[in-house]
Amino acid sequence: MHLFQTDDDSPMRLPAFRLYVGALVLGTLAIQIQTVTIAWQVFDITKSNHANAALALxxxxxAEVIPFVSSVLFAGHVADKNNRRFIACTSLTVMLLLSLLLFLPSLxxxxxLKLCLLYGVVIGGGLARSFxxxxxxxxxxxxxxxxxxxxAVRWRNTLFELSSVIGPGFAGLLIWxxxxxLAYSVSSILFIAALLNNLSIKTSHELQSRQPEPILQSLRTGIHFMLSQRAMLGAFTLDLFAVLFGGAVALLPIFAEMLNVGPLGxxxxxxxxxxxAVIMSIYL
Incomplete structure (x- = not known):
């Protein structure tokens, strides 16, 4: 329970880290609100047939996972060789522009066509989120x-999970x-705030970049490292299969309608x- 102790060496004493976690929280809230709202809107469009709704959800x-997973290794290579703050700001800008497209389905x-637009935004968001x-x-x-x-990692993980709790509940309230x-408007405002926070971060030192190497060699090195770390590989594989095959989160709009709890529920x-995850982050 020592997470919230702010001794002299605490990262929370540094303005740059406070801006960093501020951007993290605001960006996570924006992503969560957007994700929940898109899922509810897709369900609303397809709910006349539960089989079609389940498939659409x-x-x-x-549409989010495939672009994210397929591009994350390349994104890591790009982040290795370029200014990380610039990449983060560019990604947030892309996500902001995509969020503005979500107002078009009303027209x-x-x-x-509405579904195609929503899926397009999700695909673009998955790519941007990997970077x-x-x-x-x-x-x-x-x-x-x-x-x-x-x-700092404990702070980051705890605040990320806390945002992941607040974001969906807040999204349901806004839709209700x-x-x-309204939810898309709030999400766009949060993206802007996250971008401004990120632009304000002053790095104290640059990471020493490795010598440039071909992207395929860089990816091969990363994959070899992952395969050589058995504990990391086991945890990664278990989490991957649990997320891909063990979750029913995508179908929650259907359960919400069956329970008659609406968007808030x-x-x-x-x-x-x-x-x-929040409870364990605070405990650890």
């Missing part, structure tokens, strides 16, 4: 001393209050999946 998850009468995630993880070593990194477009159901 599952496709939302695939489209055809359901399948944001890798750049953001590397940035932490540019603003802190090595001795501060373990504490005034529909999807759906948001709370989505939030519940991160509650355990």
């Amino acid at each position: 599952g496709a939302v998850g695939l 489209i009468a055809t359901s399948w 944001l995630t890798t750049a953001r993880q590397a940035m932490i070593a540019e603003i802190l001393q090595r001795s501060q990194i373990p504490s 209050l005034n529909g999807e477009y 759906f948001g709370l159901l989505r939030a519940a999946t991160s509650c355990g």
Whole structure:
């Protein structure tokens, strides 16, 4: 329970780290609100047939996961060789522009065109998020001393999971209050705030870049390292299969309708999946 102790060496005493976690929290809230709202809107379009709704909701998850997983190694290579803050800011800008496209379905009468637009935004968001995630993880070593990194990682993970709890519940509340477009508006504002926070971060030192090497060699080195670390590989594989085959989170809008709890209940159901992670992050 020593997470919230702020001794002299605490990373939270540094303005750059506070801006960093501020950008993390704001960006995570924006992504969670957007993700939950898109899922609810897809369900609303397809709910006349539960079989079609289940397929459409599952496709939302695939549309996000496949671009993210397929590009994350390349994103890591790019983050290795370039300015991480610039990559993070560019990714947030792309996600902001994509969030503005979510206002267009109100102008489209055809359901399948609405779905195509929503899936397109999800695919683009998955790609942008892979670059944001890798750049953001590397940035932490540019603003802190090595001795501060373990504490900083605990702060980062706890605040990320806390945002993952608040975001879906807040999204459900916004949809319940005034529909999807209020939620999209709040999400866009949060993306802007996250971008401004990220632009304000001043790195104290640059990471020493390795000598340039071909991308295929860089990817091969990364894969070889992962395969050589049995504990890491086991945890990664277990998590991957649990996420891909063991989760029913994508179908929660259907359960929310069956339980007659509406968008607010759906948001709370989505939030519940991160509650355990928050408790363990605080404990550890």
